Amino acid sequence: xxxxxxxxxxxxxxxxxxxxxxxxxxxxxxxxxxxxxxxxxxxxxxxxxxxxxxxxxxxxxxxxxxxxxxxxxxxxxxxxxxxxxxxxxxxxxxx
Amino acid sequence: xxxxxxxxxxxxxxxxxxxxxxxxxxxxxxxxxxxxxxxxxxxxxxxxxxxxxxxxxxxxxxxxxxxxxxxxxxxxxxxxxxxxxxxxxxxxxxx
DNA sequence: CGGGATCCTGTAGGATACTG
DNA sequence: CAGTATCCTACAGGATCCCG
Numbered sequence: 001x002x003x004x005x006x007x008x009x010x011x012x013x014x015x016x017x018x019x020x021x022x023x024x025x026x027x028x029x030x031x032x033x034x035x036x037x038x039x040x041x042x043x044x045x046x047x048x049x050x051x052x053x054x055x056x057x058x059x060x061x062x063x064x065x066x067x068x069x070x071x072x073x074x075x076x077x078x079x080x081x082x083x084x085x086x087x088x089x090x091x092x093x094x095x
Numbered sequence: 096x097x098x099x100x101x102x103x104x105x106x107x108x109x110x111x112x113x114x115x116x117x118x119x120x121x122x123x124x125x126x127x128x129x130x131x132x133x134x135x136x137x138x139x140x141x142x143x144x145x146x147x148x149x150x151x152x153x154x155x156x157x158x159x160x161x162x163x164x165x166x167x168x169x170x171x172x173x174x175x176x177x178x179x180x181x182x183x184x185x186x187x188x189x190x
Numbered sequence: 191c192g193g194g195a196t197c198c199t200g201t202a203g204g205a206t207a208c209t210g
Numbered sequence: 211c212a213g214t215a216t217c218c219t220a221c222a223g224g225a226t227c228c229c230g
Binding site for chain 1: 191192193194
């Protein structure tokens with residue numbers, strides 16, 4: 001979902017995504033990108049040059065997920081305070 | 096997300112949810128329910144009787160997720176064929 | 191730059207047994 | 211019925227090194 005979101009406004013390069021996700025290992029980013037590519041949600045375009053350049057971009061199918069994903073993201077943002085409160089209360093009640 | 100959906104049309108009991116999810120171990124169902132309860136998305140109501148009865152129900156916060164979750168679910172249903180095709184094609188192209 | 195290949199470890203989570 | 215408590219292991223995923 002993070003990757004779908006980051007690709008929402010245009011293609012991105014590998015290290016660009018790596019920086020945006022912040023904390024993801026290159027291994028997991030690669031695996032995630034491969035999975036999304038396999039599912040037909042993103043495309044991988046290699047431009048052979050020095051240095052090499054690889055762009056990732058949403059397919060039409062991928063773009064069709066943007067709306068729902070950003071709705072979920074918006075929900076999370078709007079309600080993170082509420083959830084934090086619930087957690088603190090719950091943890092206190094269980095000691 | 097599955098649990099949120101199952102609770103969408105009213106409260107459910109533990110074993111009822113267990114049957115609905117189909118394949119989930121009671122351990123993971125318990126852990127998932129605890130997590131959702133901790134986050135304030137569901138409530139857990141114990142009715143002491145023989146046999147004991149425990150009902151799970153969406154909170155208002157939980158219900159506020161229903162729309163987005165079912166949108167995602169609908170997307171998955173609509174596009175599962177497309178995704179299967181993409182996977183087969185991808186796997187074939189990689190051999 | 192954009193990865194693949196290895197090695198290694200923590201832990202998610204299954205299976206099973208017990209309980210109020 | 212609705213869970214806890216244990217034990218155990220496969221595998222997710224980090225760290226590191228290498229490469230065109």
